[in-house]
Amino acid sequence: MDAEAISEGQTKRYWFVQGMRGIWSIPAIMLMLSFVGFAAFTAEGGIPVEQVMFMTGVVWALPAKVILVGSMLSGANLATTFIAVTLSSVRMMPMVAALVPEIRNSKTPTWLMLLLSHFVAITAWVFAMERAHRVPRTGRLAFFAGFGITLTSANILLVGIAYFMVTQFPPLVGACLFFLTPIYFLTSIWVSARHQVIYWSLGIGLVLGVVFHEVAPEFDILFAGLVGGTLAWAGERHWRLKRAAGVVR
Amino acid sequence: MIEALWPYIFIAVAGWLATDIWRWLGVLAGNRIDENSEMMHWVRAVATALVAAVIAKLIVYPTGELATSPLWLRIGAVAAGAAAFFLFRRNQLVGIIVAIGTLAAGLFALGA
Numbered sequence: 445m446d447a448e449a450i451s452e453g454q455t456k457r458y459w460f461v462q463g464m465r466g467i468w469s470i471p472a473i474m475l476m477l478s479f480v481g482f483a484a485f486t487a488e489g490g491i492p493v494e495q496v497m498f499m500t501g502v503v504w505a506l507p508a509k510v511i512l513v514g515s516m517l518s519g520a521n522l523a524t525t526f527i528a529v530t531l532s533s534v535r536m537m538p539m540v541a542a543l544v545p546e547i548r549n550s551k552t553p554t555w556l557m558l559l560l561s562h563f564v565a566i567t568a569w570v571f572a573m574e575r576a577h578r579v580p581r582t583g584r585l586a587f588f589a590g591f592g593i594t595l596t597s598a599n600i601l602l603v604g605i606a607y608f609m610v611t612q613f614p615p616l617v618g619a620c621l622f623f624l625t626p627i628y629f630l631t632s633i634w635v636s637a638r639h640q641v642i643y644w645s646l647g648i649g650l651v652l653g654v655v656f657h658e659v660a661p662e663f664d665i666l667f668a669g670l671v672g673g674t675l676a677w678a679g680e681r682h683w684r685l686k687r688a689a690g691v692v693r
Numbered sequence: 694m695i696e697a698l699w700p701y702i703f704i705a706v707a708g709w710l711a712t713d714i715w716r717w718l719g720v721l722a723g724n725r726i727d728e729n730s731e732m733m734h735w736v737r738a739v740a741t742a743l744v745a746a747v748i749a750k751l752i753v754y755p756t757g758e759l760a761t762s763p764l765w766l767r768i769g770a771v772a773a774g775a776a777a778f779f780l781f782r783r784n785q786l787v788g789i790i791v792a793i794g795t796l797a798a799g800l801f802a803l804g805a
Contacts, residue, residue, distance in 0.1 A: 470785070470786055471785075474785075474786075474789065484757055484758075485756060485757055488756065488757045489756075492700075495700050495701065495704060498701060498704060499704045499708050502704065502705060502708060502709035503704070503708040503709055503712050504712070505712055507744050507747045508708065508711070508712045509708070510747060510751070511747065512704065512707060512708045515707070516700075516703070522703060522706060522707055525703070525707040525711075526706060526707040526710075526711050529707055529708055529711040529712065530711035530712070530714070530715070531743060532743050532744065532747065533711060533712040533715045534715055534736065534739065534740050534743070535715075535736075535737070535740025535741065535743065535744065536712060536715035536716045536719055537715040537716070537718045537719040537722065537736070538719065538733060538736055538737055538740065539719065540715070540716050540718075540719025540720055540722075541719040541720075541722040541723060543719075544719070544720055544723040545723065548723075554720065554721075557720045557723075558716075558717055558720050561713075561716040561717060561719060561720045562713060562716060564716055564719075615758045615761075616758075616797060616800050616801065618757060618758035618759075619757075619758040619759045619761075619762055619796065619797075619800055620793050620796060620797050622751075622755055622756070622757050622758060622759040623752075623755075623759055623767070623770070623792070623793060623796050624789070624793060625751060626747075626748045626749075626751035626752045627771070627774060627788070627789050627792045627793065628789060629744060629747075629748050630748055630771075631774075631778060631785045631788045631789060632785070633741065633744065633745075634778070634783065635783055635785050639734070639737060641734050641737055641738045641741075642737065642738075642741050644738070645737070645738040645739070645741040645742040645745065646741055646742075646745045647745075648742060648745075649741060649742030649743065649744070649745025649746050649748075649749070650745045650746070650748060650749040651749070652742070652746060653745060653746030653747070653748070653749030653750055653753075654749050654750075654753050656746070657749075657750060657753070657754060664746065664750070665743060665746045665747060665750070666743075668742060668743070668745070668746035668749075669739050669740075669742045669743030669746055670739060670742075671742075672739075672742035672745070672746065673735065673738040673739030673740070673741065673742035673743070674735070674738070674739065676738045676741075676742060677734055677735045677738035677739075680734070680738070681731070681734065
């Protein structure tokens with residue numbers, strides 16, 4: 445399709461609808477199956493369905509919600525939960541910062557970007573970074589909004605329905621759905637990585653997540669992130685500078 | 694009243710606010726952030742390691758139905774999925790299907 449040629453007469457609505465159609469893409473379907481797994485996780489934990497739907501809409505990012513629910517189930521207080529969730533969401537800042545120049549144009553108001561940034565999570569980010577550059581610049585924000593808003597709304601409804609069905613699933617299906625979330629995240633991070641340091645921190649973070657769970661279970665994710673990330677950064681930097689020096693020589 | 698609303702306030706503060714402040718900061722940083730600065734490399738590394746720790750916990754210390762499966766089967770399924778992922782030129786769908794398929798086959802063989 446020659447997007448450039450037909451774009452002139454197309455409205456923002458056209459690109460919004462094109463974004464909506466992304467709901468049938470592989471990443472969106474994988475995410476929805478992961479949300480069925482999340483619904484099972486919350487149903488087993490006994491979190492009321494209204495709260496599950498509410499958090500799906502307002503938090504949106506699945507890793508943050510898994511941490512939020514984990515904290516709620518362990519009876520953690522507000523401050524502890526806030527710290528754990530916010531630390532897991534720091535990555536949103538560089539993700540959004542990288543996406544903003546891709547999808548905004550010179551006329552986009554900042555308040556609209558602030559509003560639409562809510563729909564950024566791993567799946568929407570990967571989807572937009574991969575496809576937005578093929579959309580004419582004037583339609584990119586509508587394209588992202590169409591995808592993000594549809595995906596979020598669909599998953600709010602999905603968890604509301606799945607919540608009551610998951611307890612009737614055979615154990616084998618339940619186990620596979622639970623397993624889908626980590627596998628989906630693992631592969632998503634790998635395929636969307638644009639920097640060497642991502643592979644380093646992914647590997648070290650996986651190992652340290654287990655190590656810190658054994659030695660300091662209440663702060664495992666926080667410690668694994670800070671220590672693992674710093675180690676990965678330092679190691680990759682050392683390797684990067686050494687390689688640069690080697691090239692010069 | 695407060696009793697009924699408390700879970701929602703909890704979710705709004707510890708969930709909504711805790712995630713959206715980073716998205717808002719991301720928008721404000723926008724073009725100004727130097728994508729290649731050393732600080733950004735570190736932020737990216739810590740962010741990824743945090744998610745990696747979440748992933749590791751979901752695999753090694755699972756909840757629900759998955760908790761009854763043996764650890765070696767889960768690790769084996771991840772390894773099989775990773776092998777397929779790289780064999781098929783980092784095809785995400787192939788990696789996921791092989792990992793889940795290995796787990797399902799293993800659970801079936803064990804009589805789950």
